[in-house]
Amino acid sequence: MRYSVPVLACTVLLGTAAALTAARQSPSSSQAEGPASPDVRRRWHAGVARVNVTPSEPIFMKGYGSRTRPSEGVRQELYVKALALRDETGAVSVLVTSDLHSYTRRMSDTIATAVEKKHGLSRDRLILNSSHTHSGPALTGEELLRPAEDINAEQEVVIRRHTARVLEQIVELIDHAIDALAPADLAFSQGAAAVGVNRRRLGAGRRQLPGPVDQDLPVLSVRAADGSLRAVVFGYACHATAAPADYQIGADWPGYAQAALETAYPGVTAMFVNGCGADCDPAPRSVLDAPKMHGDVVAVAVGQVLRRRLRPLTGPLTSVFEYVDIPFERPPSREELHERLETATGMAARHARQLLGIIDRDGKLYDRYPYPVQVWRFGSALTLIALGGEVVVDYSLRLKNEYGWESTWVAGYSNDVMGYIPSRRVLMEGGYEAGGAMVNYGRPGPLGTAVEEVITGKVAELVTRAGGKEGETGKP
Numbered sequence: 001m002r003y004s005v006p007v008l009a010c011t012v013l014l015g016t017a018a019a020l021t022a023a024r025q026s027p028s029s030s031q032a033e034g035p036a037s038p039d040v041r042r043r044w045h046a047g048v049a050r051v052n053v054t055p056s057e058p059i060f061m062k063g064y065g066s067r068t069r070p071s072e073g074v075r076q077e078l079y080v081k082a083l084a085l086r087d088e089t090g091a092v093s094v095l096v097t098s099d100l101h102s103y104t105r106r107m108s109d110t111i112a113t114a115v116e117k118k119h120g121l122s123r124d125r126l127i128l129n130s131s132h133t134h135s136g137p138a139l140t141g142e143e144l145l146r147p148a149e150d151i152n153a154e155q156e157v158v159i160r161r162h163t164a165r166v167l168e169q170i171v172e173l174i175d176h177a178i179d180a181l182a183p184a185d186l187a188f189s190q191g192a193a194a195v196g197v198n199r200r201r202l203g204a205g206r207r208q209l210p211g212p213v214d215q216d217l218p219v220l221s222v223r224a225a226d227g228s229l230r231a232v233v234f235g236y237a238c239h240a241t242a243a244p245a246d247y248q249i250g251a252d253w254p255g256y257a258q259a260a261l262e263t264a265y266p267g268v269t270a271m272f273v274n275g276c277g278a279d280c281d282p283a284p285r286s287v288l289d290a291p292k293m294h295g296d297v298v299a300v301a302v303g304q305v306l307r308r309r310l311r312p313l314t315g316p317l318t319s320v321f322e323y324v325d326i327p328f329e330r331p332p333s334r335e336e337l338h339e340r341l342e343t344a345t346g347m348a349a350r351h352a353r354q355l356l357g358i359i360d361r362d363g364k365l366y367d368r369y370p371y372p373v374q375v376w377r378f379g380s381a382l383t384l385i386a387l388g389g390e391v392v393v394d395y396s397l398r399l400k401n402e403y404g405w406e407s408t409w410v411a412g413y414s415n416d417v418m419g420y421i422p423s424r425r426v427l428m429e430g431g432y433e434a435g436g437a438m439v440n441y442g443r444p445g446p447l448g449t450a451v452e453e454v455i456t457g458k459v460a461e462l463v464t465r466a467g468g469k470e471g472e473t474g475k476p
Contacts, residue, residue: 043315045086046222047180048231048269051173053099053166054078055137055249060155062101063134064245065347065440070155071137075243075250078136079258080170081271082177083222083231085186087315092181093125093376094174095233097271099251100130100139100166102417105372107139107167114171119178124321126174127374127386129273129414133240135250139163183225187310188382190406191217193301195253195294196238196280198393200431209429213237213280214396217298218273218409219305220313220382229268232261234302235409237275237396242282242290253282256295261302270302274413276387276396278420279433314379318466323370324458326421326451329435331355331365331444351439358444365444372415373458377466382407385459386414387421392433394423398456403463419443424452 054077058070078099086092094115108128115121138151138159151159198211214237222231240252251258254272261270282294332340332355340352358365374386383403387395391412400408412421419441420433427434427449435446 043088044184045181046184047084047177049176050079050081051169059137062138071249072247075248076255082173084177087317089316096128098130101136102130103128105416108415124319131240131254132413133252135243185223186313187221189310191301191305193217193298197283199281214393217301231269233271235273235275237277238280242285244286253291253294256292257298260299273411276391276412278390279392318377320462320466321374325368326371327368327448329445375462375466384409386411388416389421391421
């Protein structure tokens with residue numbers, strides 16, 4: 001299955017060719033993070049592992065509706081990685097990061113159920129985050145034929161076979177990470193990188209839109225008891241769409257960033273957590289050189305953070321997970337869908353037929369969706385908020401403003417990617433992220449204007465239950 005449990009030792013150098021020369025310079029002891037003090041050490045145990053999930057046969061790819069045939073080669077291998085953490089109370093939590101387009105709820109439930117059965121790990125103790133690479137394979141955990149996918153029966157078999165294999169690999173990966181638990185120290189800080197731009201501003205007639213971005217680069221370091229670096233977990237809010245829409249399997253810029261860090265720190269596992277970048281693209285993009293260029297920029301920025309003295313994290317790790325129903329606008333009626341079919345073609349026609357099938361099966365279309373919200377709180381110094389779906393940047397900026405810019409990490413693309421999650425601002429402006437993209441996901445229509453308040457209200461509830469409060473700075 002090509003599993004790997006990294007060794008604990010590493011060099012103190014950071015560099016990948018000329019791009020990381022500056023970060024490769026040895027910092028002074030006053031700047032660099034080192035072994036934690038005896039009173040902090042060994043409050044944590046950590047275990048890391050990885051597995052190669054690159055498809056072994058041609059397979060339909062996920063991300064661009066323009067593709068009409070299966071993959072033709074591999075540009076980069078794909079990995080899923082796991083970080084298991086045990087705090088001083090004995091509670092075990094696992095973060096899984098993935099060079100995959102997305103998890104559906106059924107995929108996540110399959111993994112979570114197996115892990116709970118094997119390890120007693122409750123659902124709140126498992127985060128499944130995807131990089132959202134647009135050069136990865138199509139995976140399925142529910143109805144395969146989303147309107148964006150015109151796939152024949154032969155390819156459906158391939159996709160279902162590969163999905164089953166990947167799910168089995170992820171469960172075994174988590175086993176390996178838990179088995180590898182050893183004394184460790186955790187520390188956190190943030191940097192910045194200027195890779196992404198707000199894509200809603202791009203194109204004629206849209207330059208006037210606000211175009212916010214989140215260029216924060218949260219970094220979590222995991223060190224063995226002897227101070228050697230064991231794992232680096234970093235986040236950024238930007239689509240993995242630097243590569244062209246060709247037929248080569250790849251992890252895009254997040255894969256290159258992880259590879260650069262793992263080259264610079266031999267024996268270290270680098271893990272990418274996707275942020276709230278649904279409306280953010282790398283620039284430039286859609287050219288062969290862009291993914292590595294952007295990946296190297298992010299790797300250098302992570303290296304700069306690692307050269308500082310990061311803030312030690314103490315436990316316990318408090319976790320909360322709940323679903324909250326997010327509302328859709330009024331779903332179309334059967335009559336309206338039949339009217340659409342009179343003129344619709346391609347994706348639009350498949351979407352209308354899919355919705356009619358739901359009405360035939362259930363008697364009506366659903367008008368809300370169970371949306372996953374998860375909070376991990378590391379002592380009082382760091383709150384990690386994991387949201388489902390393709391979340392626009394407004395959520396990250398709002399939540400960090402409410403709970404502390406220095407102590408809040410907001411991830412999107414976690415546990416279930418069911419569609420775009422627009423803010424009220426984006427819904428008012430309209431456009432692809434506001435509702436047009438929901439056709440791709442087979443949803444009955446755009447989300448309602450209350451969605452932002454529903455989600456942030458649930459976040460507030462869970463942060464409070466995890467022991468946090470609004471306006472915290474996270475200062476030691």
